[in-house]
Each structure stands twice: as structure tokens, then as C-alpha cells.
Amino acid sequence: MKYDFDKAVDRLGTFSMKLDCLPKNAPKDALSLWVADMDFPCAEPVIRALHERVDRLIFGYTIYDSEACKQAVIGWFKRRYDYEIAPEELFYSPGIVPAIGFLLNMLSEEDDGIVIQRPVYYPFTNKILGNGRKVVNNALIYEGGTYRMDYEDLEAKLADPANKGLILCSPHNPVGRVWKEEELNRVVDLCKKYGKWIISDEIHCDLTRAGVAHIPLLKLRPDYKDRIVQCSAPSKTFNLAGMQMSNVIIPNPEYRAAWRHETSDKFSIELPTTLGLTAMMAAYNEGEEWLEQVKAYIDGNFRFARDFIGREMPKAKVVEAEGTYLLWVDLNAYCPDAEDLENLMCGRAKVALDEGYIFGEEGVGFERLNLACTRATLTECLMRMKKALEG
Numbered sequence: 001m002k003y004d005f006d007k008a009v010d011r012l013g014t015f016s017m018k019l020d021c022l023p024k025n026a027p028k029d030a031l032s033l034w035v036a037d038m039d040f041p042c043a044e045p046v047i048r049a050l051h052e053r054v055d056r057l058i059f060g061y062t063i064y065d066s067e068a069c070k071q072a073v074i075g076w077f078k079r080r081y082d083y084e085i086a087p088e089e090l091f092y093s094p095g096i097v098p099a100i101g102f103l104l105n106m107l108s109e110e111d112d113g114i115v116i117q118r119p120v121y122y123p124f125t126n127k128i129l130g131n132g133r134k135v136v137n138n139a140l141i142y143e144g145g146t147y148r149m150d151y152e153d154l155e156a157k158l159a160d161p162a163n164k165g166l167i168l169c170s171p172h173n174p175v176g177r178v179w180k181e182e183e184l185n186r187v188v189d190l191c192k193k194y195g196k197w198i199i200s201d202e203i204h205c206d207l208t209r210a211g212v213a214h215i216p217l218l219k220l221r222p223d224y225k226d227r228i229v230q231c232s233a234p235s236k237t238f239n240l241a242g243m244q245m246s247n248v249i250i251p252n253p254e255y256r257a258a259w260r261h262e263t264s265d266k267f268s269i270e271l272p273t274t275l276g277l278t279a280m281m282a283a284y285n286e287g288e289e290w291l292e293q294v295k296a297y298i299d300g301n302f303r304f305a306r307d308f309i310g311r312e313m314p315k316a317k318v319v320e321a322e323g324t325y326l327l328w329v330d331l332n333a334y335c336p337d338a339e340d341l342e343n344l345m346c347g348r349a350k351v352a353l354d355e356g357y358i359f360g361e362e363g364v365g366f367e368r369l370n371l372a373c374t375r376a377t378l379t380e381c382l383m384r385m386k387k388a389l390e391g
Contacts, residue, residue: 003290005040005297006374025342026352031381034354036173036326038239038372040297042279043290046238049282050275062274064092069281073247076284077232080206083219089251091259092272094244096203096231097123100167102269103229103248104131106258107197113163117149118360121173121201125360128167136163139362140175145317147175151186158194165197171204171214174328174359174368176321178212181220188221188228197227203246206237206291208323210299218249225251236325237291238283239372243276294372298325301371301378308379312386325372328356332365334389341365349388351381 011019018035022028041047063069070087077083093099100123108114110132116124117138128135138154140147157163168187171178179187191198200217208214218230233246250256263269272280305327306318315333335341338357345351345367356366371378 001044001289003040003043003293005294006376007041008374008376009039009041011039022352023346023355025346027346027350030346030350030352031377031384032352033370033373033377033381034352034368036236036324036370036372037241038294038325039374039377040239040294040372042239043283043287045286045290046240046279046282049278049286053275053278059274061271062277064270064272064277069277072281072284077216079288081214081216081219083216085249086251088256089249091248091250091256091263092270093231093246093248093263094269094272095235096201096233096246097127098269099231099246099248100124100199100201101127101131102259102262103199104128104133106255106262107199108133108164113157113160115154115157115163115166115196117169117172119174119356119363119366120169120359122358122360124167124169124201134162136160137360138166139360140172142362145319147172147177147319149183149187151190154187155190155193158190158196163196165199166191168198168200168217170200170202170217171208171323173204173324174326174354174356174363174366175319176324176326176328178208178214178322181215184215184217184220188217188224191227192224195227197229198224200228200230202230202232203236204324205232207295207298207325209302209321210295212322214323218251226255227252229255234280234283238279238287240276240279240283243273243279245272245276245280298371301325301373301375302327304375305369305371305378305382308382312382313389316389325370327369327371329367329369330365331367331389336365338364341367344388345385348391349384351384 018032070090074085113134113136114128115136138157141150205214230249235241309316317330319328342355354368356363
């Protein structure tokens with residue numbers, strides 16, 4: 001079927017975090033393009049499956065560890081990436097951020113250092129600090145309008161015995177890099193050299209630009225699979241964040257036993273929600289047509305935003321995103337002060353965005369825009385930004 005992503009959906013009264021929990025300083029009437037969920041209706045097979053499941057009338061305890069559920073996940077990765085996941089490697093988590101918390105407690109001790117690559121998804125920092133670990137920043141290098149890894153600094157950080165592992169963001173949020181094979185190989189080679197584990201957050205793996213391919217880390221480096229845990233979810237891909245469904249791939253049997261102890265024995269985190277499981281299976285089994293159409297629409301939004309900003313906000317720099325549906329814009333030439341820029345966007349422009357500084361000091365002067373919205377919403381946001389910056 002043909003999906004219409006220009007049609008606005010009324011989300012008021014649905015307890016939407018995106019609308020009801022705006023970032024600080026944003027007025028209630030701000031246009032919301034911050035948190036990473038889509039404004040698009042879900043795929044028709046998902047809606048149909050949910051209706052059918054509701055009609056079964058009972059919502060009792062629901063299991064993840066079933067052949068039908070796991071084959072939905074396995075089939076998706078086999079079709080999309082030619083990557084074969086063994087059923088025993090798959091585990092449920094209510095989200096990737098909770099999974100990172102569980103994994104940090106499994107794989108490290110208090111006061112251990114954990115390497116991340118800022119500017120990066122800020123819950124990495126929150127989970128490291130919240131679990132009593134230390135943030136070790138291997139900052140990305142920003143030059144020529146894009147980002148690359150600092151391998152010399154990464155090696156120095158990994159060589160330190162106080163630092164136990166790396167949380168890799170792949171594709172990278174917020175800068176939009178989809179790491180190439182040689183880049184990922186260099187990361188794994190360094191971790192292998194110093195015996196460090198890798199948590200690979202691949203939640204945006206399905207959302208790459210046309211012609212850009214994501215490489216699952218475990219597919220690329222099976223030789224190091226015992227030290228890699230790979231996290232994925234249908235939440236960004238299919239706009240199912242509220243369903244609380246994520247998949248954690250753990251090849252190492254010792255890590256699997258530790259995961260069961262950390263999640264099941266300690267906290268009884270092992271059963272998905274009834275409708276979450278239903279939605280995930282329908283999305284992975286029948287959602288590819290919708291995904292291809294939504295990716296094409298988001299690609300169009302990226303082109304539109306890039307052209308508009310280049311024409312109407314000429315001092316701004318758009319970081320060319322290879323993946324995600326998040327636009328990372330450098331506004332330092334207009335306003336290099338984080339507080340002033342936030343006041344400008346929230347107060348004068350009345351747009352609620354993710355301020356760059358929350359991703360680390362490397363993000364000061366940047367804004368992150370969620371482009372998984374209607375073209376009309378995006379146009380209004382950019383017009384408001386233009387008028388505020390002109391002032």
C-alpha cells in the first residue's frame with residue numbers, strides 16, 4: 001500500500017513525551033522536534049496485528065523466548081543484512097538504555113572507566129554515572145563538516161587498565177555517521193589488542209540514507225564475538241518506542257548467564273508486554289514496505305532541510321547524516337553560547353529541539369532536529385529558526 005506521510009496525526013491527549021514533556025525553557029506552544037520518535041502512523045500490518053490481538057480479550061503474561069518471536073528477529077537480520085543470529089543468543093530488554101545499565105553492572109565494577117565518543121547520545125553518560133562508573137571521553141574529530149574517530153586517543157584510553165570497555169554508537173547519534181568497515185575494524189582491533197569489551201548500540205541500524213549500508217558489528221567481527229554485545233530494537237525503525245521492546249544479542253555463554261542473573265534473578269526483567277511483542281513481530285515480519293517508504297520520505301526531508309538551511313541560514317553548517325532521522329546543525333557562527341542559543345530557539349523561535357550541549361561539550365553551538373515529521377512541520381520549524389537567527 002502507499003502510505004501518506006504528509007498527513008498530520010493528532011497526538012494530543014495520548015500522553016506523548018514528545019508533546020507533554022518539552023525540554024526545559026520550551027513554552028507549551030513550542031513546535032516539538034526533539035525526542036527521537038516519529039510523527040508518522042505505524043505500518044498497517046502492525047495496526048492490524050494489534051487490533052487482532054486486542055480482540056483476543058486477554059492480556060496475560062507473555063513470553064519472549066518462543067520460536068515465533070525469535071524467528072521474527074532472526075528473519076529480519078537475515079533478510080536485511082545477511083546476518084544469521086543464533087536463537088540462544090537473543091534476549092529481551094524493555095529498552096536499549098536499560099540494557100546498557102544491566103550490561104555495565106555485568107561487565108564492570110564501580111569506579112571503572114567506560115569509553116564513549118562524544119558528542120553522543122546522552123543516556124550513555126547518565127547510565128555510566130548512575131551506576132557508579134567513570135566516563136572516559138574519546139571525542140570525535142569534527143572537520144570538513146563531518147566527524148571521524150580519533151584512533152590515537154582511543155588507543156590511549158583503551159590501553160589504560162582502569163578502563164574496561166567501549167560503548168559504540170553505530171549508526172552514531174547525533175552526528176549521523178554510519179561507520180564504514182575499515183573504521184569498525186580499527187575499533188575492534190584496538191579493543192582486541194587490549195582485551196576490552198564492546199557494547200554496540202545499533203538502534204538506528206535500519207534508518208540509513210539511500211545507498212548507505214549499515215554493518216552489524218557481530219557480522220563483521222565474529223572472531224571477537226565473545227567480547228561484543230549488540231543491541232537493536234524495532235522502536236526507531238517502526239516508531240514503536242512506547243512498546244518497550246528491544247533485542248540484545250549475546251554470543252558469549254558466560255555473558256548470557258550473567259545477563260540472566262542481572263535481569264531475571266535480580267529484577268525479573270524477562271517478559272515483554274503483550275502488545276509490544278505483537279507489534280514487534282508484525283513489524284519485522286510484514287513491515288518492510290512501510291520502512292522503505294518512510295526512509296524515502298525522511299531522505300526527502302533531509303534534502304529539503306539541507307537546501308533550506310544553505311539558502312536561508314547561510315552561516316549554519318549542516319552535518320551530512322548517513323543514518324538516523326536526526327539532523328545535526330552547527331549554529332556556532334550565529335550563536336556560540338549554549339545558554340543564549342537555547343533561549344533563542346525556545347524563547348524567540350518557539351521550537352523545542354535537543355540542544356547540542358546535552359551530548360557533551362563538543363555539542364555546544366549545535367542543535368539536533370528530528371526530521372521524522374511532516375514536511376509542513378519541518379518547514380514551519382525551519383522558518384521559525386530563520387526568523388530567530390535573523391534577529
